[in-house]
Each structure stands twice: as structure tokens, then as C-alpha cells.
Amino acid sequence: xxxxxxxxxFVIAAVTSIVWAATASAPVNLILPSGIxxxxxxxxxxxxxxxxxxxxxxxxGTLSNSEQAYRATVGSVEAAFGTDSKLAIVSDTMLELxxxxxxxxxxxxxxxxxxxxxxxxxxxxxxxxxxxxxxLRLQAIASEPISPQVSVVNLQGMSKVVIQLAAAVDYSxxxxxxxxxxRFKAPVRAPFGEQAYDDPHVSRIxxxxxxxxxxxxxxxxxGSAYRLDNPxxxxxxxxxxxxxxxxxxxxPPRTETQPQDLPGIRxxxxxxxxxxxxxxxxxxxxxxxxxxxxxxxxxxxxxLSRRLxxxxxxxxxxxxxxxxxxxxxxxNQYKGDLFLSIHLNAARxxxxxxxxxxxxxxxxxxxxxxxxxxxxxxxxxxxxxxETATSSDLRLIxxxxxQQDYLKESSHLAEVVQVxxxxxxxxxxxxVKQAPFKVLVxxxxxxxxxxxxxxxxxxxxAKLRTPEFQTSxxxxxAAAIERFKKEYDARNGLGNAPxxxxxxxxxxxxxxxxxxxx
Amino acid sequence: xxxxxxxxxxxxxxxxxxxRETPQLTTRAVNRVSVRPVTLFFETPQLLLGSEQRNLxxxxxxxxxxxxxxxxxxxxxxxxxxxxSFPPDAVVxxxxxxxxxxxxxxxxxxxxxxxxxxxxHEELIATFSIVHTLTANFPSVKRVRILxxxxxxxxxxxxxxxxxxxxxxxxxxxxx
Numbered sequence: 001x002x003x004x005x006x007x008x009x010f011v012i013a014a015v016t017s018i019v020w021a022a023t024a025s026a027p028v029n030l031i032l033p034s035g036i037x038x039x040x041x042x043x044x045x046x047x048x049x050x051x052x053x054x055x056x057x058x059x060x061g062t063l064s065n066s067e068q069a070y071r072a073t074v075g076s077v078e079a080a081f082g083t084d085s086k087l088a089i090v091s092d093t094m095l096e097l098x099x100x101x102x103x104x105x106x107x108x109x110x111x112x113x114x115x116x117x118x119x120x121x122x123x124x125x126x127x128x129x130x131x132x133x134x135x136l137r138l139q140a141i142a143s144e145p146i147s148p149q150v151s152v153v154n155l156q157g158m159s160k161v162v163i164q165l166a167a168a169v170d171y172s173x174x175x176x177x178x179x180x181x182x183r184f185k186a187p188v189r190a191p192f193g194e195q196a197y198d199d200p201h202v203s204r205i206x207x208x209x210x211x212x213x214x215x216x217x218x219x220x221x222x223g224s225a226y227r228l229d230n231p232x233x234x235x236x237x238x239x240x241x242x243x244x245x246x247x248x249x250x251x252p253p254r255t256e257t258q259p260q261d262l263p264g265i266r267x268x269x270x271x272x273x274x275x276x277x278x279x280x281x282x283x284x285x286x287x288x289x290x291x292x293x294x295x296x297x298x299x300x301x302x303x304l305s306r307r308l309x310x311x312x313x314x315x316x317x318x319x320x321x322x323x324x325x326x327x328x329x330x331x332n333q334y335k336g337d338l339f340l341s342i343h344l345n346a347a348r349x350x351x352x353x354x355x356x357x358x359x360x361x362x363x364x365x366x367x368x369x370x371x372x373x374x375x376x377x378x379x380x381x382x383x384x385x386x387e388t389a390t391s392s393d394l395r396l397i398x399x400x401x402x403q404q405d406y407l408k409e410s411s412h413l414a415e416v417v418q419v420x421x422x423x424x425x426x427x428x429x430x431x432v433k434q435a436p437f438k439v440l441v442x443x444x445x446x447x448x449x450x451x452x453x454x455x456x457x458x459x460x461x462a463k464l465r466t467p468e469f470q471t472s473x474x475x476x477x478a479a480a481i482e483r484f485k486k487e488y489d490a491r492n493g494l495g496n497a498p499x500x501x502x503x504x505x506x507x508x509x510x511x512x513x514x515x516x517x518x
Numbered sequence: 519x520x521x522x523x524x525x526x527x528x529x530x531x532x533x534x535x536x537x538r539e540t541p542q543l544t545t546r547a548v549n550r551v552s553v554r555p556v557t558l559f560f561e562t563p564q565l566l567l568g569s570e571q572r573n574l575x576x577x578x579x580x581x582x583x584x585x586x587x588x589x590x591x592x593x594x595x596x597x598x599x600x601x602x603s604f605p606p607d608a609v610v611x612x613x614x615x616x617x618x619x620x621x622x623x624x625x626x627x628x629x630x631x632x633x634x635x636x637x638x639h640e641e642l643i644a645t646f647s648i649v650h651t652l653t654a655n656f657p658s659v660k661r662v663r664i665l666x667x668x669x670x671x672x673x674x675x676x677x678x679x680x681x682x683x684x685x686x687x688x689x690x691x692x693x694x
Contacts, residue, residue, distance in 0.1 A: 065617070066617030069615070069616045069617035069618075070617075071616075071617065080616055082615070084581060087612050087614050089614065089616075089622065093670075094614070094622075094665065094668040094669075273676070274676060279635050280635060281635060281637040281640075282635055323672075324672060324673070324676070325672075343637075343638060343677075344637065345638060345639045346639065346640055347561075347601075347637065347639045348602070349561060349563060352565055352639070358638075430565075434687075435642055436678060436682070436684065437638070437678060437679065438672060438676075438677065438679035438680075438681070441679050441681075451637075451638060455637065456637065
């Protein structure tokens with residue numbers, strides 16, 4: 001009997017410990033200014049798991065679930081997790097949990113770091129748990145000081161002030177007489193107190209606390225401001241005689257560049273692929289894609305200016321790094337009517353040769369675009385509402401929708417380029433193709449990317465090195481653009497449109513990777 | 519001894535009956551595995567994506583099978599003449615299947631993290647070999663989002679946009 005009692009005690013202890021492995025505890029409290037909210041918890045192997053239902057609701061968010069994943073939304077931040085994986089996603093970042101989430105009576109429970117990451121991303125709040133009083137508390141995360149970098153460039157009569165930051169930050173812009181004030185909603189670590197500029201529109205820039213003040217040379221200097229991402233930049237384009245500053249999305253309003261509004265092909269943007277640290281593909285004998293694309297673009301630019309009497313913008317004129325976003329942003333800001341990105345191809349397959357031309361494939365976002373269209377149909381939003389109501393996804397979709405208007409013309413452009421390449425380059429014709437190339441995504445104009453030749457082919461690499469071959473490719477591309485312009489103008493009833501006068505850009509006041517006209 | 523067994527059975531039954539207070543862990547992955555044929559996509563001599571069948575031992579749980587299938591893809595074709603689609607140090611760090619049919623693939627390795635110098639063709643082949651392999655083998659995968667080192671990446675090598683989910687690119691597939 002004694003043995004039985006001992007054994008029973010052992011078994012009861014064992015069973016208790018199994019139950020304890022994931023057991024419900026008394027709820028903890030989420031302490032908020034608006035009240036105290038109970039949050040259910042379970043404990044597994046000494047670690048507390050918090051009810052996602054309760055805590056996300058307490059953070060002002062929502063939780064939904066489908067077959068394989070739970071999706072939480074707090075503010076504009078989305079997070080997702082599954083119950084058979086330790087990986088969770090908060091916004092675009094993956095988070096490895098210490099343990100698998102558990103589901104108890106249909107409610108998912110997760111370790112605290114998931115909620116801490118979510119609250120930090122969505123609310124800039126730190127979540128802490130105090131075991132002594134079993135309380136969860138939120139505390140505002142003090143903003144790290146931001147370190148803006150400022151540059152001023154003058155191009156084509158316009159001054160471009162670029163303020164670059166390591167991360168996105170809230171700010172406001174106001175103009176008072178001859179001064180713009182950018183007020184950052186974060187402490188600022190100023191790179192300088194005050195700096196003078198020899199610029200037609202900007203005389204001085206100074207930092208005062210969290211304010212950046214741009215002093216203009218005259219009161220009638222004004223322009224537009226916009227943001228660019230990766231890295232985050234605030235850009236002001238300033239010129240004389242503009243009534244007031246307008247702050248816009250990275251994507252210009254669609255109405256601004258609808259094809260029917262275009263008076264013809266007046267501005268051509270040529271994008272020499274890669275540059276700087278990004279060398280692109282490398283030939284077997286060491287030729288770098290970035291060098292050959294630049295050489296071709298520099299030969300193409302004067303040909304276009306001469307033959308078509310158009311303004312030509314190069315996205316880079318030297319061996320500089322220009323992000324993919326920046327390339328199309330340049331094209332959009334200069335209201336380019338045509339965008340051609342020049343690249344060289346590479347393959348490991350022996351004997352790969354030929355040229356091919358791409359235009360954008362938006363297949364990948366068709367579904368998203370449909371959703372956006374539905375949303376737009378349900379609710380007509382003004383520009384301000386779009387800015388505040390949309391997530392980055394929707395902005396991406398609007399971007400894509402704007403691009404879609406130009407797909408047909410982009411397809412024509414790619415076709416004309418490829419036909420000319422086939423006729424004149426002496427390279428095998430690999431045809432016109434579609435792909436979701438990043439550099440084509442943002443261009444709100446007919447846009448194509450030509451893969452001139454395979455740099456990985458030794459014979460073609462040798463040719464690509466020679467100025468003669470580079471000139472012949474440039475001439476081929478110029479002929480293609482000329483033909484496209486002619487056909488485009490005819491299609492749009494612009495056959496007699498007067499050509500624009502060629503413009504000569506004033507010398508930049510500072511050296512950057514800025515675009516130039518030729 | 520039989521009495522003890524009966525006692526344990528009653529005790530466990532009692533524990534189970536009072537289980538209303540006991541949390542039920544309902545979603546632990548089932549660790550069953552089975553051998554199944556999978557289709558992997560590699561470059562063809564025509565510079566398109568061609569399929570290759572391979573039998574793999576995989577978890578029956580679909581989400582758990584994504585990673586081993588992609589790791590097999592990254593190992594390369596069984597035909598030594600077919601070039602590798604990925605840099606030699608590329609790895610699949612993790613995969614994640616979302617309820618809306620998006621497979622999230624987290625790639626890593628020094629080359630991809632520090633910047634892969636490749637032509638657009640190589641990048642298209644690498645990116646879409648992942649997309650086609652996952653959508654061909656897993657009916658619930660409708661689109662693929664690729665991350666690098668756990669973070670959103672602009673591209674793998676300067677061309678293909680990774681800021682969106684990708685769907686198959688039929689024009690890249692070789693005729694069977």
C-alpha cells in the first residue's frame with residue numbers, strides 16, 4: 001500500500017507537470033491611460049505567452065485568421081504569424097520567436113517579443129511586463145536624433161535641395177517670405193550650424209533645433225517638394241516665379257502625365273545601367289557592365305540631341321551609384337517622355353549571345369491592382385486623403401496603375417528598339433520580353449530596357465570594349481528612338497508639333513551624381 | 519501489476535476529463551514525412567527555365583516542405599552541364615507560408631547580402647526558378663515574396679523588383 005501511495009504521488013506529480021507545460025494562468029493587466037485591460041496568458045516551460053486576441057485589441061489593432069496564418073494590424077503596420085512556425089513577420093521584417101505560438105481554445109498565444117516588435121513598429125511604444133504586479137505597460141520610445149545630410153545642386157535653371165536621412169521621419173514644410181522651414185518631428189543632430197551657397201535660388205541653409213531653414217535668394221522662389229525612399233530623402237525643386245510649394249507623393253498625380261496630355265517626345269531619359277559600387281555583370285576578360293553602358297549612353301546622348309532636337313537627360317554621367325528608384329524619379333521629375341535603360345546581359349550557359357529588349361511586366365501585381373481599383377471605386381479620395389489613408393502597398397499599387405497607362409507605348413518602344421538592334425547590330429535577336437524590372441516600375445512614361453549583348457561571351461565582350469562598336473550600338477539605339485518618336489507623334493496627331501529648342505544646362509554648383517542634359 | 523495499470527488508466531482518464539481547465543495545444547505541426555516527386559526549375563540551353571523531377575523526403579505539412587524543396591533547388595541540377603542558378607554561397611534561411619497564398623522566402627549568403635554582380639538573365643533565372651518551383655509543387659502557393667537576410671530587398675542583382683510578390687512568368691518557361 002505504501003508503494004502504491006508513493007507511486008500515485010509520483011504519477012500525480014508527473015501529470016501535473018505535463019499540464020503545467022502549457023497551462024492557463026490568471027490574466028495579466030494591460031495598463032493604458034484609457035483603462036486597464038485584462039490579457040489572458042498561458043505559461044509553457046516557465047515562459048509566459050500572451051493572448052494575441054487581447055493584447056492586439058488592447059493596442060488598438062485587429063486580429064484575423066485564415067487557414068494557415070494569423071494577421072494582426074495595428075495602425076498602418078501589419079504582422080503575421082503561423083502556429084507551426086517560429087517565424088513571424090512584422091511589417092517587412094522577419095522575427096524569430098523563442099517558442100512556437102500556442103493555441104488554446106482557439107486563441108493564439110505568443111511570447112512577448114512579438115508584441116514588443118509590433119508596438120515599436122506601429123506605435124513607437126515599448127511594451128514591458130512586470131511579473132511582480134503582473135502588469136503590461138506601454139512607454140513612448142524616445143526618438144533617436146536624426147542626422148540629415150544636405151546637398152544643393154542647380155540644373156537647368158532649377159535648384160534641387162536634397163535632405164537625406166537614415167530612416168523615414170515625420171516632418172512639415174512651410175514657407176514664410178523668403179524662407180522654407182522643414183520642421184522634423186524628431187530631435188536633429190545638425191551636420192552644420194549654417195552654410196552659405198553660391199546658388200541662384202538658395203542663399204543659406206541653417207539648423208535651429210529641429211528646424212531646417214532654407215533661405216532663398218528671393219521671395220518669388222518656390223517649387224515642389226517630394227519624398228524618395230531607399231534612402232529616405234526630402235527633395236525640394238526650387239525655381240523663380242512658382243506660386244507655392246506643393247508636397248506630393250513620390251508618384252506624381254496621374255493626371256499630370258496622362259499620355260493624351262503629352263505634346264510629343266520632347267525629353268528623353270537615358271539610363272546607363274549600374275554604376276559606382278554596383279558594377280553589374282563582369283566579362284571573362286574583366287569588362288564591367290557599368291563602364292560599357294555608360295560609354296554607349298554618352299555616345300547616344302549627343303546623337304539624339306542632334307538628330308531629334310530633344311532634351312536628353314542621363315541618369316548618371318560618371319561612375320556613380322544611383323539607386324534604381326532615383327533613376328526613374330529623375331525621369332519623372334524631368335517629365336521625361338521616353339525612358340531607355342541600357343544594360344549588358346550575362347549567362348553561365350556557354351555560347352549565350354544576342355540582344356533582347358524588355359518592357360515592364362505587371363503580372364505580379366495584377367491582383368493588388370484589382371484590389372486597389374475596387375477600393376478606389378468604393379471611395380473617391382482626394383490627394384490628401386490618399387496620403388493619409390494609404391499604406392505603402394497601396395502607394396505601390398497606385399504607382400503600378402499609373403505605369404499601366406504606358407504599357408502599350410512601352411511595348412511599342414521595346415519592339416522598335418529590338419527591330420533596330422536586330423537589323424543593325426549583327427547580334428542574334430532574342431526578342432522582346434516582359435519582366436518586373438525595378439528600374440521600369442516607377443517610370444510614368446514609355447519605358448524599356450535593352451540588353452545590348454552578352455558580356456559573358458568572350459567575343460562580344462571584346463567588341464563591347466571598342467569605341468567603334470559602342471558608337472554603332474549608340475547609332476542603332478538613336479535610330480530606334482527616332483523611329484519611335486516619329487510613330488508616336490503620328491499616333492498622337494503630333495506630326496507637325498514644333499521641336500523644342502535645345503537647352504544648355506548651366507554648370508552644376510556642386511558635383512553630385514545629378515542628371516545632365518546634352 | 520494489472521491493478522497498477524488500471525489505476526494509471528483511470529488517473530489519466532480523470533486528468534483528461536477535467537481537461538476543460540487544461541489548455542489544448544491544437545496546432546503543433548505533424549512530423550510525418552513521406553517521399554514525393556517534386557519539380558525543380560533550372561536553366562535550359564535555350565536560356566529558359568526547364569523542369570527536372572526529383573524524389574524528395576518531405577514533411578507532409580506543406581509549409582514545412584517549402585524550405586527543403588528550395589534548398590534542393592539551390593543545390594542545382596543533377597545534370598552537371600546545367601549551370602547553377604544561384605551564387606555558390608546562397609542559402610535559404612527560412613520560408614513562410616501566409617494564409618493568402620504568399621510564400622515568403624528568406625534568402626541569405628554573403629553574395630546576395632553584399633550585392634550580386636549578375637546580368638539580368640541570371641537574376642531572372644534565379645528569381646523565377648524559386649517562383650516556378652514553389653507554385654508548381656505547392657497548390658496553395660499563389661505568389662512568392664523574396665527577402666534577403668530577413669529584410670525587404672530591392673533586387674537580388676539590380677534588376678528584378680523584389681518589393682512586391684512575384685507570380686510565375688510563363689514566357690520564361692521552356693516548352694515541354
